[in-house]
Amino acid sequence: MQSEGNENMYQKAKARYNFENDIFVARPLNRKYDSSFQIGEFIFDLDKKQNVNGVELLNASKVFGIPKVTLKNMISGKLEVIVSKELIQVHIQIRSKIRNTDNVTSLSVERAKPEFVNPAELHLAIA
DSSP states (O other): OOOTTOGGGOEEEEEEEETTTTEEEEEETTOOOOEEEEETTEEEEEOTTSOEEEEEEETHHHHHTSOHHHHHTEEEEEEEEEEOSSEEEEEEEEEEEETTEEEEEEEEEEEEOOTTSOOEEEEEEEO
């Protein structure tokens, strides 16, 4: 994931993984939620200004292509959502520790942007 050399642009975020339902969720700590919309396996949370401020990923282990235990043992990561005029780009990188070994897994996807979502960027540091 590219940070363009500026780690300060990342907001502190909370991420959790629901092992039973295979759902990954990442949201800023100071999140103000208004509504949500779904595109495929992604649910995007919006604030009152229609900016993306959180992401849920359904069937996360399948979308990442990794075992569920990797997501269960997540210790940190980064999430970027870049909304342009036509696309929503999502970049997720997680770091997991399994049997004393660090694993880094990345996922990048693009989806067509609905008209009601404002172009913006969201950069989250998951701790």
